[in-house]
Amino acid sequence: MANAQGTNDGHGSSVRVRYMVSAIEPAVSFYTTHLGFHAKSGPNPNFAMLTRGNLELVLSTPFGPGGAAKPMRDGRKAEPGGWNRIILNVDDLPREVDRLRHAGLNFRSDILEGPGGSEILLDDPSGNPVELFQPAPQ
Secondary structure, three states: OOOOEEEOOOOEEEEEEEEEOOOHHHHHHHHHHHHOOOEEEEEEOOOOEEEEOOOOEEOOOOOOHHHHHHHOOOOOOOOOOOOOOOEEEEHHHHHHHHHHHHOOOOEOOEEEOOOOOOEEEEOOOOOOOOEEEOOOOO
């Protein structure tokens, strides 16, 4: 599951997204090694914050002391996976897919084409989807 929140920290506008992950270290490694994110804080066993351009990716476990791990009033708990996703634009989608497949990463789909461009869904180590998107030529 993901949620987005715009921030203005005096250094420009950024967007913050939270992903619930099963384990912090494999998630940090996935995003920093394969998708160009940089660690901003953490990791600790239950939390890390990564950045890529104006995107801040907050990684939290569904257990631990943080508020994101607390159950809702109706008993539901946050969990990894789902279909909400961050979208990362790429210049050459087939090349990126080849690179990531060569690294042994898991895709939910093949490249799909629509009027706005081409996309594919990549799973992070906890099953959260990341959409890689190449806009259609103008």
